[in-house]
Amino acid sequence: MNPTCFIVLLCSVWLPAQSVPPAATPKFDVVSIKRCQPGAAHGGDSSPGRLYLGCALLADVDNTGVIQRAYNRYASGQLTSTQIIPIEGAPDWVHSETFEIDAKSEGHPSLLMMLGPMMQAILEDRFQLKIHRETRQGPVYELALGKGSPKVKPLQVGSCIPVLVGHPSPSLVSGQHYCRNMVSPRGAVDIEGGTLSMFAGLLGMALDRPVIDKTGITSYFEIHLKFSADDSPVARRTAGDLGAATAPDAPGIFQAIQEQLGLRLVPAKGPMDVLVIDHIERPSEN
Numbered sequence: 001m002n003p004t005c006f007i008v009l010l011c012s013v014w015l016p017a018q019s020v021p022p023a024a025t026p027k028f029d030v031v032s033i034k035r036c037q038p039g040a041a042h043g044g045d046s047s048p049g050r051l052y053l054g055c056a057l058l059a060d061v062d063n064t065g066v067i068q069r070a071y072n073r074y075a076s077g078q079l080t081s082t083q084i085i086p087i088e089g090a091p092d093w094v095h096s097e098t099f100e101i102d103a104k105s106e107g108h109p110s111l112l113m114m115l116g117p118m119m120q121a122i123l124e125d126r127f128q129l130k131i132h133r134e135t136r137q138g139p140v141y142e143l144a145l146g147k148g149s150p151k152v153k154p155l156q157v158g159s160c161i162p163v164l165v166g167h168p169s170p171s172l173v174s175g176q177h178y179c180r181n182m183v184s185p186r187g188a189v190d191i192e193g194g195t196l197s198m199f200a201g202l203l204g205m206a207l208d209r210p211v212i213d214k215t216g217i218t219s220y221f222e223i224h225l226k227f228s229a230d231d232s233p234v235a236r237r238t239a240g241d242l243g244a245a246t247a248p249d250a251p252g253i254f255q256a257i258q259e260q261l262g263l264r265l266v267p268a269k270g271p272m273d274v275l276v277i278d279h280i281e282r283p284s285e286n
Contacts, residue, residue, distance in 0.1 A: 024119045028103040033283045036098040040044050049105050051114040055098040059087045074116030082201035089277035130279040140270040142214040143200045151262040155220040160193045191223040210272045227256035
């Protein structure tokens with residue numbers, strides 16, 4: 001499983017210390033986990049109060065998967081991060097074996113709450129997962145402005161509703177939809193209502209190191225990037241696994257970013273977060 005311009009008003013209210021205790025994280029009442037047969041199709045059909053992940057990977061080759069969502073992307077029960085960060089220390093089976101997870105709650109927690117904090121509880125209880133997060137200095141790319149103005153299209157007001165990092169998803173009315181941001185292993189990044197910081201996060205899924213936004217621009221845009229997998233290690237490997245080749249005339253990702261968007265990627269050293277798995281076991285099935 002993977003988000004107009006509007007004003008957010010912030011009001012400051014003084015409250016006595018500890019007058020509002022933190023809300024307890026909902027818990028699943030019933031959890032079923034079964035190991036899938038090799039080659040089984042992925043799928044899922046979740047709804048408020050029920051999380052069904054059909055043959056899901058704990059961590060894919062590009063670091064996406066159950067653990068990434070639980071401890072990074074939706075760690076707070078809402079969109080917590082648009083970055084995909086490396087996962088280290090996992091045994092090989094974490095990257096190859098898939099599991100059918102079917103969990104139900106008597107309440108109606110949101111999908112992001114179930115994918116985040118509630119999934120953490122499943123991983124720590126049933127998979128005996130012990131994990132910690134580190135911040136290190138390492139190789140990164142900085143997303144910087146080119147010589148001219150960026151060639152990105154401002155988002156048309158009302159075309160979609162953006163999901164803000166660290167904020168609950170706004171309610172939708174009839175006819176509205178959330179902005180969609182995605183990266184394709186076939187050599188494309190498509191953003192319908194995202195910031196350049198979100199774009200940088202998606203680029204990190206196609207490259208061999210994190211991308212940090214250094215443009216200083218916070219507006220929302222529509223961004224469509226087409227590139228060859230030739231100089232994109234992750235995209236090249238994933239496309240090969242899928243038997244999917246990019247268009248032969250598509251430029252490499254570095255050239256594409258300059259030509260199509262008026263931006264550039266600059267190699268640098270910078271802070272990078274890493275999820276480190278200290279211990280994990282295959283779950284007992286039920």
